[in-house]
């Protein structure tokens with residue numbers, strides 16, 4: 001469906017042309033004075049300069065040419081604005097089309113296009129911590145948004161599964177159980193199918209090993225083990241596979257709990273086979289140049305405001321690094337998926353890394369010029385005191401703990417307020433807690449830091465997830481009392497609150513499009529907050545179920561049902577869902 005702004009802009013352009021002026025002056029914007037009008041056109045002011053006459057004359061001449069049926073008000077006002085209010089008929093027709101169009105008339109802009117979203121960023125063998133919350137939920141929301149616009153979306157978790165942490169675990173395991181067959185270089189048989197550790201043991205082994213990094217002897221062993229693993233030593237590959245199996249199962253469970261799902265569970269290790277040929281090619285073509293024993297790709301560009309250091313491809317000891325893996329991963333993605341876009345969601349402290357990698361990829365021709373590369377560098381989630389989030393003993397908080405804290409907090413409210421029967425407490429609690437957590441995060445501009453505030457995020461009033469959920473639940477309960485509502489048509493607005501609600505409904509597609517284009521799920525939040533506000537205002541000012549005129553009543557029901565469907569679709573894009581009761 002065409003957006004309202006586009007429809008009335010083209011009508012306005014036609015009116016300018018009909019009145020004898022250049023059509024390009026007919027741009028319409030949403031009014032910045034909603035008390036005076038809904039839409040406005042300031043084109044007459046600019047046209048006045050070109051046509052050397054008073055802007056108000058032009059505005060009046062153009063206003064004459066507009067079709068009266070589309071507007072309840074057309075006003076040419078001094079010095080030369082054209083102010084507009086949409087007619088009831090226009091709104092009714094437009095909303096009815098939204099109601100019946102599928103996806104509420106949001107255009108499938110991405111049809112035939114593929115976008116890879118690299119998010120999550122979990123590291124194998126390390127439990128998810130609080131720093132993994134934002135990439136998971138921002139990435140998931142962006143993926144769902146792309147999908148809604150018809151893109152083919154591929155979410156790839158891009159596991160950190162190939163680095164030093166693997167060598168640390170192998171070295172630690174060797175110290176604890178040197179008798180295991182994995183460490184016997186002469187062992188020819190089959191390795192045990194069962195891992196030599198459980199997930200909780202692994203979660204103890206890794207931090208213990210990591211704490212020993214300062215010990216030069218241990219550190220050397222860990223580096224050596226990493227090197228041999230990457231060279232393909234059989235026993236180490238077998239341990240690695242055990243670590244992967246145990247850890248990935250646990251990661252999947254945790255991401256599932258967050259309602260975050262990846263199409264691909266590839267990792268840094270999967271990029272490894274592409275590295276030798278890629279590096280050889282870059283060396284041969286002079287894309288990579290020697291520098292102090294290493295190989296680097298110079299990526300500084302004219303006009304850089306800050307120094308952009310060369311991208312290191314191969315370190316002086318011959319090993320590859322984070323950037324090498326990211327470049328090789330692009331080779332794999334281009335080969336297998338031919339994406340039109342690759343979108344990365346990580347902490348903003350990785351901004352420079354991605355700038356370097358993107359430039360290197362373009363320079364080396366790994367991606368063709370039309371492939372779009374974007375990095376969303378998000379800000380930090382701090383504690384409610386504005387300081388970095390730490391556990392009481394100063395450690396990093398586990399994501400599971402954060403989620404269970406929020407869940408406990410919400411459960412207490414659900415139980416205390418006797419919201420649902422005992423058997424529905426858990427499901428209701430989980431849905432509200434997810435809404436609180438995700439909306440609390442996503443309602444902030446991704447690049448900004450924000451403070452995690454459990455009480456504020458979980459409040460049922462204000463700009464919160466639970467407030468949105470509450471609004472949905474309220475409408476659902478009215479609809480349930482009414483009876484079948486699915487095929488009721490939209491009617492003309494019956495009162496000012498209805499009109500306001502209808503205008504808000506029409507802004508769904510534009511809000512989503514802005515969110516998509518500027519990678520800003522917060523714009524979806526801002527939109528549904530406004531929409532929920534209009535719903536609640538309408539609810540308070542209108543007797544809905546009590547209305548005696550059945551026809552009128554069915555129009556009210558059709559309108560709130562449409563608003564509910566839009567709210568539910570929106571929270572689904574944000575990655576949470578509404579309970580039945582609240």
Ligand code: ARG
Pocket residue numbers: 118119120121122123158159160326344345346
């Ligand atoms: N595992 C990385 C980390 O913990 C994040 C990976 C992000 N994605 C990427 N393609 N570099 O920082």
